[in-house]
Amino acid sequence: MIKRGLLALCMGLAVGAPAYAAEQVDLDMVGKIRQEAFHRSQVMDTFSHLTENIGPRLSNSPAMAKANRWSRERFNAWGLTNVHDEAFEDFGRGWEFSSSSVEMLSERVQPLHALPKAWTPGTNGPVEGELIQVEIKKLADMEQYKGKLRGKILLLGDAREYKRGTEADSHRHDATSLEGLQEFAIPKTAEEDRAKRVKEFNERQELARATNAFFIEEGALAAISISGWDNGIIRVAGGGSRKAGESVGIPELAMIAEHFNPLVRALKDKQAVRLRVNVDARFTDDTNQPGHNTLAEIRGSSKADEIVMLGAHMDSWHTGTGAADNAAGVAVMMEAMRILKAVGAKPKRTIRVALWSGEEQGLIGSQAYVAQHFAHYPEPTDAAQKALPASLREPTGALQKLRDYDKFQVYFNMDNGSGRFRGIYAQENMAAMPIFEAWLKPFNDVGATTVATRNTGSTDHISYDRVGLPGFQFIQDRLDYFSNVHHSHLDTWDHAEAEDLKQAAAIVASFVYNAAMREGNFPRKPLLEK
Numbered sequence: 001m002i003k004r005g006l007l008a009l010c011m012g013l014a015v016g017a018p019a020y021a022a023e024q025v026d027l028d029m030v031g032k033i034r035q036e037a038f039h040r041s042q043v044m045d046t047f048s049h050l051t052e053n054i055g056p057r058l059s060n061s062p063a064m065a066k067a068n069r070w071s072r073e074r075f076n077a078w079g080l081t082n083v084h085d086e087a088f089e090d091f092g093r094g095w096e097f098s099s100s101s102v103e104m105l106s107e108r109v110q111p112l113h114a115l116p117k118a119w120t121p122g123t124n125g126p127v128e129g130e131l132i133q134v135e136i137k138k139l140a141d142m143e144q145y146k147g148k149l150r151g152k153i154l155l156l157g158d159a160r161e162y163k164r165g166t167e168a169d170s171h172r173h174d175a176t177s178l179e180g181l182q183e184f185a186i187p188k189t190a191e192e193d194r195a196k197r198v199k200e201f202n203e204r205q206e207l208a209r210a211t212n213a214f215f216i217e218e219g220a221l222a223a224i225s226i227s228g229w230d231n232g233i234i235r236v237a238g239g240g241s242r243k244a245g246e247s248v249g250i251p252e253l254a255m256i257a258e259h260f261n262p263l264v265r266a267l268k269d270k271q272a273v274r275l276r277v278n279v280d281a282r283f284t285d286d287t288n289q290p291g292h293n294t295l296a297e298i299r300g301s302s303k304a305d306e307i308v309m310l311g312a313h314m315d316s317w318h319t320g321t322g323a324a325d326n327a328a329g330v331a332v333m334m335e336a337m338r339i340l341k342a343v344g345a346k347p348k349r350t351i352r353v354a355l356w357s358g359e360e361q362g363l364i365g366s367q368a369y370v371a372q373h374f375a376h377y378p379e380p381t382d383a384a385q386k387a388l389p390a391s392l393r394e395p396t397g398a399l400q401k402l403r404d405y406d407k408f409q410v411y412f413n414m415d416n417g418s419g420r421f422r423g424i425y426a427q428e429n430m431a432a433m434p435i436f437e438a439w440l441k442p443f444n445d446v447g448a449t450t451v452a453t454r455n456t457g458s459t460d461h462i463s464y465d466r467v468g469l470p471g472f473q474f475i476q477d478r479l480d481y482f483s484n485v486h487h488s489h490l491d492t493w494d495h496a497e498a499e500d501l502k503q504a505a506a507i508v509a510s511f512v513y514n515a516a517m518r519e520g521n522f523p524r525k526p527l528l529e530k
Helices: 002-021 027-039 043-054 062-077 139-145 175-180 190-218 257-268 323-342 364-373 430-446 461-465 481-485 498-517
Strands: 081-092 095-106 110-112 114-116 127-134 152-156 222-226 252-255 274-283 289-298 303-313 349-356 408-413 421-425 450-452 471-476
Touching (some): 027 498, 062 289, 062 323, 062 349, 081 364, 095 252, 139 190, 152 257, 222 257, 222 274, 252 257, 303 323, 303 364, 303 498, 323 481, 323 498, 349 498, 364 461, 408 461, 421 498, 430 450, 461 471, 471 498
Parallel strands (some): 127 152, 152 222, 222 252, 408 471, 421 450
Antiparallel strands (some): 081 289, 114 252, 127 274
């Protein structure tokens, strides 16, 4: 009898085991989150203020400081706690521009469409000069231009052949493309890849510094390069230098291909081309300044010292209004926090939101935050290694874990445009996949169905992943993010979809709430030590 009873008990436990192992989802709370997100949304109010009231938010610019201040005000109004800005050291100088123009004066008069590169100087009023084509691909190429550039405006590089598009500008995932995300590519050897990237990085930096100094020494007036995209799109980022004490070069602009190419052809036909350039741009600081991340939280209860995080980078480039990259992510993360307060969520763990700065310059803000609060690798002592981005440095020793490392649970990020969420990348964290599948199930009806094994990179969740902390990015419809708006002057309000942002905010709010309420710690994949 005793043996039969024990056997029955064991069988009962075995049969019941999957139910105990299944991830618990508070569907009542998910329902409240959906109602608030879909029927009383404020996400477009936030998105609109960031893009059309504040505008582009270059790191350390006056507009970025305004965005930090405004987001703090909103967090306080919603009843969040521990609202503050947190500094990270010596980002560099602020910069802004208010206008720019380029005109062709001969042989005919024509306005040319170009915008300045960030952290390059203005012209201090209009300057006029003969146009000369310059190609410098290596240091030795400068020798041929000595004594030839004074008073000239430089056309950098050659024409680019126009290639007609073969796909639609805007793209949404379908069953086939989502299925394709389930394929995992085995990575190449990291050391070989790093050595190649370090070499290329150092060569680019050396050439940029040398040409900056050379153009100043030779007395050139301004420089113009071709936009990276066709069809009248100006895709432009930074030039010069944001660091006080480093050469910022001469005024430099990016021009649409359809205006750049005719200038090249005219010069090759031996025509004399004269341009007038006027750029009103300025550095807003004389010395290097710290950057600032904005943070706020909903304090937890029984596990308040354990941390669940969500975030997005608030900085942007300067020619559009930083809408898809990344006011969309900021608006969604802010809305997720507003939703949780509105529905009266009482999480066990603390839920903390971070709005990063310096992402566009190499994840600087999030990387500094993780290093200060959770973990970091020892700083290199070699000057050459110190000058490299963290992702390219050689191993410096064992990971230095701080007090809150073991209390950290998970971080969720948004930074792939304003498109609808289709699921999440698991970053090779196999134990996280069934958890995410359970959390996504209540949102299958709004298109979020996929958990992909693969990694995705190039944004702030990598700052966590790099030190062995769970950090994740959502799968999104790309819309026209990589065809029209990414780092371009078309990154504006009109390219976003309100319903997509509402859906994303609901999913984020649900994910962080579930993470804050689950019984066990969020699983971590094995740390690959450098």
